[in-house]
Amino acid sequence: MLNLAVILRESAEIRPAAPALVHDGVTMTYAELDARSDSVAEGLRARGIRAGDRVALQLPNVPEFPIAYYGILKAGAVVVPLNVLLKAPEIAYQLTDSAARLLITWAGAAGEAAKAAADCGLAEVYVAGPVPDPARPFADLPAPVTGSFPLHATEPGDTAAIVYTSGTTGRPKGAELTHFQLYMNADIPDRLFALNPDDIILTVLPLFHVYGMSSAMNIGIRFGACLSLVPRFTPEQVLATIERDRATIFDGVPTMFGALLACPQRDRYDTSSLRVCISGGDSIAATVLDAFEQRFGVPILEGYGMTETASTISFNEGPDQRRVYSVGRPVWGVQVQVWDCDDRPLPPGRDHVGELVTRGYHTMRGYHRQPEATAEAFRHGWFHTGDLGYVDEDGYLFIVDRKKELIIRGGYNVYPREIEEVLHHHPAVLQAAVVGVPDERLGQEVKAFLVTRPDAATTAEEIIAYCRERLAAYKYPRLVELRDALPLSGAGKVLKKLLT
Incomplete structure (x- = not known):
């Protein structure tokens, strides 16, 4: 029982x-x-x-x-x-x-x-x-x-x-x-950053989402910590709540960390109580991670999971053992491999990108009333995540992109996340999302959607030129659209399916 x-x-x-x-x-x-x-x-x-x-x-x-x-x-x-x-x-x-x-x-x-x-x-x-x-x-x-x-x-x-x-x-x-x-x-993931009953978890991740439900609420209750509940994310509200409740842990998604960095009022609040931040739900840009850690003086531990794994697959093992820009190593009791398109395991190394597959206690029973979808997801006894990545020689996982978001431009594979990393280095860019759009000649063309910082300005032509200097000819976006905001899910993740 x-x-x-x-x-x-x-x-x-x-x-x-x-x-x-x-x-x-x-x-x-x-x-x-x-x-x-x-x-x-x-x-x-x-x-x-x-x-x-x-x-x-x-x-x-x-x-x-x-x-x-x-x-x-x-x-x-x-x-x-x-x-x-x-x-x-x-x-x-x-x-x-x-x-x-x-x-x-x-x-x-x-x-x-x-x-x-x-x-x-x-x-x-x-x-x-x-x-x-x-x-x-x-x-x-x-x-x-x-x-x-x-x-x-x-x-x-x-x-x-x-x-x-x-x-x-x-x-x-x-x-x-x-x-x-x-x-x-x-019980398992939180041990990697030594959660204790005196911790106060800033809980702004929606509890109806598996990340907030499992990796904030259940973890906090399991170890007798306190949940500081914030119903809706705004940078000012989160910063004020950290100061008021003396929060020690902040779980967020990359868009939240970016918004906190860009908040004009950020220096008005005392956030010194924070001892660790957790990022998940999507890959965080290296520039955002570095800038946040420098500004707030607190490490961001990145993990990886999904709804079907409720939610953790891998995690970085605390500030002293993490591998920055990776999503850590599989947590206890969890196995992960990288498979090619023929479901064959690939060796370690960044040149061996494939689909991440996993098995262990962390996987779901199946999709409700969908036996065919369940069987497809659990081919050969492993759950197929649909995420592309690789593993290094020490077992750390690196996410490259979603398999379904891969852009094939003129026969070349283009990973949107690689382009987004370049875009985030541009001083005017606050948020970036890259998608493939139909193209009669090439099959797909690369398109970037951007939100600029409040105190900065740029043009589509400038962005294209910036990327052309830093990316191979088949990778850089030929199409750039500037927007006031990007569509976000309830958990703060960019909804690329709504971008065309």
Whole structure:
């Protein structure tokens, strides 16, 4: 028997009076979080939710998220996290595909959620915050509990959460993540940077995304640390919260680190409490990493993972053992190889780029109700990540690009990330995304989308000339488009599928 919610129960028993959450300056202890999630579990059971039933959870980073998340798990049900930015048809698809029996959402998404629930015949909808008809307030869901709610006796291989992929090709697929998989991802990676109960984790990564859910929330709760919840990323809000709560750890994606660097007010805030930053979700540009470490005086440890691995595959082992610009080595119990297009292992070295494949405790059960997609992903007993990279002689992994984002220009392979690294060195460039666009003569042409720094200016012609001096003729972008902003996912990752 293993129920992931045991990480909360045990931390509450060991440190009941310690702070578990802080939000807008208000603190909730471990004893309070455990008790309130118990009440949610009892409320779900009173409404007929049984082991294995799906409960959708569509909340930003507010206390109700962990309260509901661990309550759902305690009841033996399956958490289905939903992005708060989804529109009604997208919500309806995930509710229907997961067969959710109940939805917990928030006021900011209640309108779209209500339409979706009506479309798929879901009557049980609870809203945190101001409640529109016909939904009910979240406060109506919890029920009184005598003593502690007994954790449902789930098996380690039972599904704990169904997390939908970003849907870069076709409709999103629901990755079934198990109790054991999520527990191990909460227990192993954080040991590499010595997380301890006195740490305060600045939690701005969306908890509905696997990175925030697994690598911030579950890790923090597993080791009795405090989560400083920030519902929405803005540079000023994050900097102010680090100062107010004396945060020691900041988990982010590359766009967040870039935005903090570019923030005009950054010098007004005291961020000296930070001892380590974690970057994931996408590859961070070397220039951003170096500049951030120099300005804030804190190391960035880069890791690598994905929804299907919940989330960690590899990680750098602390400031003294990391290999800068790599995504570290596979964490304990995880194997990674680099395969060519014929599924044959490649030797180490940067000249041997191939697809990263992995196996171990960290991989999902499969894609929900999609056996063919599951079989394709797990060819030859290894999970195929769809990421291109190589491994060096010491076992450190280096990500080159997404396999599906590879540009083939006139028969030559062009890796967008290599061009983006060059673009980030330009003093006027704040954000860069490179994609392939159709071309009648060459098959694909290289196009760059840029956001410039507020205090800088450039032109498309200048950028093209800059790249032409630094890249081979078949690599540099012939097309450059300057934009005010790039489309981002709820987790802050650039959505290249929306760039054409």
